Amino acid sequence: MGGKTLTAKERMAIPRAKMPEQNPAARAANFEEVPFGLTAEQAMLEAQRCISCRNMPCVAGCPVGVHIPEFIALVAEGKFAEAAREIKETNVLPAVCGRVCPQEIQCEEACTLWKRFGGVSIGALERFVADYERNNNLVKIPKKDSSTGKKVAVIGSGPSGLTVAGDLVLKGHEVTVYEALHEAGGVLIYGIPEFRLPKEIVKAEVGYMESLGVKFVMNVVVGLTMTIDELFDELGYDAVYIGVGAGLPRFMRIDGEDMNGVFSANEYLTRSNLMKGYLFPEYDSPLPPGRRVCVVGGGNVAMDSARTAKRLGADVTIVYRRAREQLPARSAEVHHAEEEGIEFKLLSNPVRLFGENGRVTGMECIRMELGEPDDSGRRRPIPIEGAFFKIECDQVIMAIGSGANPVLTKTMKDLELNRWGYIEVDENNRTSMPMVWAGGDIVTGAATVILAMGAGRIAANSMHAELMGLPQPGTEES
Amino acid sequence: MKGTIVINEQVVPNVRRLVLEAPAIARHAKPGQFVILIPDAEGERIPFTLSDWDASEGTITIFYLEAGVSTMKLSRLKPGEAVYTLVGPLGKPTEIEKVGTVLLGGGCYGLGGIYPLARAFKEQGNKVIALLEARTSYLIYNEDKIGEEADEVIIATADGSRGVRGHVWEAIKILEERGEKIDHAHFVGCTYMMMTSSRATEPAGIPTIVSLNSLMVDGTGMCGCCRVLVGGETKFACVDGPDFNGHLVDWDNVFARAGAYVGEENLAYQFHQSRADGAIKDDGCKNCGKEAI
Numbered sequence: 001m002g003g004k005t006l007t008a009k010e011r012m013a014i015p016r017a018k019m020p021e022q023n024p025a026a027r028a029a030n031f032e033e034v035p036f037g038l039t040a041e042q043a044m045l046e047a048q049r050c051i052s053c054r055n056m057p058c059v060a061g062c063p064v065g066v067h068i069p070e071f072i073a074l075v076a077e078g079k080f081a082e083a084a085r086e087i088k089e090t091n092v093l094p095a096v097c098g099r100v101c102p103q104e105i106q107c108e109e110a111c112t113l114w115k116r117f118g119g120v121s122i123g124a125l126e127r128f129v130a131d132y133e134r135n136n137n138l139v140k141i142p143k144k145d146s147s148t149g150k151k152v153a154v155i156g157s158g159p160s161g162l163t164v165a166g167d168l169v170l171k172g173h174e175v176t177v178y179e180a181l182h183e184a185g186g187v188l189i190y191g192i193p194e195f196r197l198p199k200e201i202v203k204a205e206v207g208y209m210e211s212l213g214v215k216f217v218m219n220v221v222v223g224l225t226m227t228i229d230e231l232f233d234e235l236g237y238d239a240v241y242i243g244v245g246a247g248l249p250r251f252m253r254i255d256g257e258d259m260n261g262v263f264s265a266n267e268y269l270t271r272s273n274l275m276k277g278y279l280f281p282e283y284d285s286p287l288p289p290g291r292r293v294c295v296v297g298g299g300n301v302a303m304d305s306a307r308t309a310k311r312l313g314a315d316v317t318i319v320y321r322r323a324r325e326q327l328p329a330r331s332a333e334v335h336h337a338e339e340e341g342i343e344f345k346l347l348s349n350p351v352r353l354f355g356e357n358g359r360v361t362g363m364e365c366i367r368m369e370l371g372e373p374d375d376s377g378r379r380r381p382i383p384i385e386g387a388f389f390k391i392e393c394d395q396v397i398m399a400i401g402s403g404a405n406p407v408l409t410k411t412m413k414d415l416e417l418n419r420w421g422y423i424e425v426d427e428n429n430r431t432s433m434p435m436v437w438a439g440g441d442i443v444t445g446a447a448t449v450i451l452a453m454g455a456g457r458i459a460a461n462s463m464h465a466e467l468m469g470l471p472q473p474g475t476e477e478s
Numbered sequence: 479m480k481g482t483i484v485i486n487e488q489v490v491p492n493v494r495r496l497v498l499e500a501p502a503i504a505r506h507a508k509p510g511q512f513v514i515l516i517p518d519a520e521g522e523r524i525p526f527t528l529s530d531w532d533a534s535e536g537t538i539t540i541f542y543l544e545a546g547v548s549t550m551k552l553s554r555l556k557p558g559e560a561v562y563t564l565v566g567p568l569g570k571p572t573e574i575e576k577v578g579t580v581l582l583g584g585g586c587y588g589l590g591g592i593y594p595l596a597r598a599f600k601e602q603g604n605k606v607i608a609l610l611e612a613r614t615s616y617l618i619y620n621e622d623k624i625g626e627e628a629d630e631v632i633i634a635t636a637d638g639s640r641g642v643r644g645h646v647w648e649a650i651k652i653l654e655e656r657g658e659k660i661d662h663a664h665f666v667g668c669t670y671m672m673m674t675s676s677r678a679t680e681p682a683g684i685p686t687i688v689s690l691n692s693l694m695v696d697g698t699g700m701c702g703c704c705r706v707l708v709g710g711e712t713k714f715a716c717v718d719g720p721d722f723n724g725h726l727v728d729w730d731n732v733f734a735r736a737g738a739y740v741g742e743e744n745l746a747y748q749f750h751q752s753r754a755d756g757a758i759k760d761d762g763c764k765n766c767g768k769e770a771i
Contacts, residue, residue, distance in 0.1 A: 225502050276520075357734070405699050
């Protein structure tokens with residue numbers, strides 16, 4: 001342990017670290033990352049806040065069980081690259097998770113210090129060590145198990161697919177990832193904006209996976225460019241993991257949604273993030289700046305869309321049918337959006353879009369009030385009779401969730417789906433087809449990066465056991 | 479390598495034939511499907527109808543008009559060079575059945591696009607009549623190839639320099655007048671041609687399919703950019719289509735959405751051409767008769 005050992009009381013007296021950020025006015029006009037990250041000194045000080053409690057609730061709060069106290073202890077000693085490697089034992093994407101995980105409802109909320117002092121800033125520390133390791137070229141290739149001779153195909157290069165690929169390649173399997181788009185990373189590339197997750201970082205993480213030996217093949221839509229049967233029968237894969245994401249945008253089915261100026265959040269964000277539409281005309285894909293933009297929805301995707309529109313110069317209003325407490329977005333994203341001057345029209349629901357010459361010019365909404373809790377446990381929004389009002393706008397972005405994209409699943413006759421089209425899996429993420437596993441949004445519906453990674457981890461353990469003839473995880477001997 | 483250019487040649491003024499190496503696409507392609515490609519690293523994802531493929535050679539063929547930034551970039555690529563990315567085959571294949579007499583109408587890039595349909599409908603034992611339209615005689619291409627498959631090829635030119643004077647819909651009238659019983663029609667070309675041709679087959683109740691050419695981004699149903707109204711329902715051209723019932727398509731909506739980015743397309747073209755006379759103006763189309771919007 002470097003330096004003197006602090007008492008628990010001394011540790012708790014250290015103020016919680018906060019990452020410095022671009023000021024709201026400046027950042028609302030650029031696409032650069034909002035927080036700057038901790039300095040080494042800040043990180044070491046923050047790490048000392050960890051009281052190394054025995055029951056480690058933070059680890060239980062993490063969907064992939066990162067060795068949090070161990071990595072924080074290494075940070076406290078100034079062993080940053082070692083700390084990053086400690087995280088990578090269980091999480092292949094620390095630079096990503098440090099930025100986009102909802103720590104405030106996972107590890108940090110579980111932290112013993114949470115209630116009285118604010119939890120240890122685990123996310124900020126994770127981000128710091130991952131950036132430190134990458135920026136100082138200290139990334140090391142961990143030792144791989146000897147080759148098993150087994151071949152695994154991963155369909156989809158998003159967070160769950162990358163987790164499966166990373167886990168299995170280290171266990172000695174030969175892994176190929178097939179991606180439908182022209183860049184690897186899935187939602188990390190097309191969905192999450194540059195100002196929240198710089199694409200250089202995603203590329204570096206994918207590059208790291210390649211250095212582990214994972215092969216990436218872009219521009220393959222499995223189901224169309226090749227079939228699942230070909231993967232097994234012709235290309236000789238022993239196992240397949242499906243992590244294709246939800247990928248079917250929902251619309252509200254209200255009048256006027258087919259007009260120009262109305263986007264799904266998927267389209268809007270893909271134009272901006274993957275196609276670099278915010279750099280038009282240097283990049284060819286247009287993303288015309290709106291003057292007044294309404295974003296419908298209250299999740300992270302709604303916040304990302306709103307903040308992107310803001311950066312393109314629009315006045316932005318988020319229209320959400322429930323109240324503030326029910327906003328599903330990370331609290332940090334809501335806070336950032338508010339700081340940047342995004343307006344919130346809560347307890348409001350669009351009923352109709354109107355326009356001229358096929359182009360949207362406004363939205364009619366109805367005021368809502370909260371009734372009894374619904375299936376999700378949240379109080380159900382109920383329209384207030386006759387309480388209509390109009391908002392003028394020239395763009396509308398629908399960020400109300402995604403359904404199950406059937407492009408792959410409809411080509412797999414023996415694959416059991418639930419009534420919404422998501423893939424049915426068991427506790428080890430095995431599907432109804434032999435040697436086919438699935439996880440992430442195509443199983444659960446739209447969720448978070450880290451939950452998709454957790455699902456990938458479960459599948460990877462099960463796949464490894466099956467490929468090696470070992471008992472499945474959760475059975476008596478394992 | 480996938481996406482490498484084998485041939486990129488002008489076949490008639492402003493229309494080019496592009497043959498690309500794409501073994502996996504060539505092996506899985508079916509009539510009515512399309513590919514999406516990006517010409518260079520800064521480029522846009524653009525859909526193109528598959529006009530032919532050769533599984534043994536591992537190549538695919540598309541025809542394109544040089545009409546904007548992407549196709550301008552595409553036209554400058556030489557054999558041996560590669561497009562930035564290429565993915566496919568995308569979309570639902572056309573339903574090919576034996577129905578009797580099939581009328582295939584093509585204009586612009588559709589003279590390429592109807593060839594695989596002609597081949598497939600013929601293989602199923604249909605009588606195939608192909609209608610090829612262009613502004614003038616020297617803009618007709620792909621005629622010989624289509625002629626190998628079709629039982630009859632009818633040419634329509636707007637200036638009357640060859641064949642029927644007029645357009646596809648006028649040629650349809652002539653077929654009806656001579657008493658030809660048409661059991662099924664399928665049109666591939668610009669929106670205006672597909673709309674007017676669909677209207678021509680509607681009174682006689684001829685089942686009519688059009689292959690829509692909506693703007694797309696991912697092309698796999700993920701973004702909804704290509705949504706169209708068909709029979710009052712929103713459909714995605716990339717995964718529910720591109721084939722739709724021509725009598726149920728909301729054509730006003732298709733036209734409006736096709737023009738969503740005309741201003742940006744113009745700006746981008748000027749940006750790339752860096753000269754005033756390179757601007758795209760919507761002067762209407764002399765080829766098919768579409769008026770300026």
